Amino acid sequence: MFLILFVLHDPDYLDDVLTAWEDSGVGGITILPSTGLARLRHRPGLREDAPLMPNLDYFKEHAQALNRTLFTIVDSDEMVDRVVAATERVVGNLEHPNTGILSVIPLDRVYGLTRPRKNGS
Numbered sequence: 543m544f545l546i547l548f549v550l551h552d553p554d555y556l557d558d559v560l561t562a563w564e565d566s567g568v569g570g571i572t573i574l575p576s577t578g579l580a581r582l583r584h585r586p587g588l589r590e591d592a593p594l595m596p597n598l599d600y601f602k603e604h605a606q607a608l609n610r611t612l613f614t615i616v617d618s619d620e621m622v623d624r625v626v627a628a629t630e631r632v633v634g635n636l637e638h639p640n641t642g643i644l645s646v647i648p649l650d651r652v653y654g655l656t657r658p659r660k661n662g663s
Contacts, residue, residue, distance in 0.1 A: 543615055543616070543648075543649040543652050543655075544616050544617075544619075544621075544622050544646050544647065544648055544649060545614075545615055545646070545649055546612075546615075546616060546622060546625050546644065546646055547611065547644070547647065548611070548612045548613070548629060548644045549576060549610075549611050549642050549643045550609055550610045550612060550642045551633075551640050551641055551642045552633070552640065552641075553608065553609065555633055556573070558632045559629060560573075560612075562628035562629065562631060563612070563625055563628055563629070565628065566621070566624040566625050566628040567621060568614050568616065568625060570614060570615075571612055571613070572612070573612050574610070574612075574613075575608040575609070575610060575611075576608060576611040577608050577609055578609065609642075615649065615652060615655060622646050626644060629642075629644060
């Protein structure tokens, strides 16, 4: 089994990446808002000058400044290859700047991934 961890640079691609991963056979995906050092240095994610009573536009702008980190667990090298290909179809070649960073981590043990269905099977 493998953990696929993808830091998506442009959150506008999120829905397309999620669809591509699902279409490639991924069963579940966890999405977290995230930021990196370079983005924080150039456009601070946590601002000291934030308004005391922010409006919805402030939250929208702040959310767009964040990356999205996606992760999933797949069971084979073939699935890893399918997810990487699906990702690059959406964001472009991952070796190019401003696309994202994707890593694959082999897992020795995974607990809680498969659970019996509610009907007892």
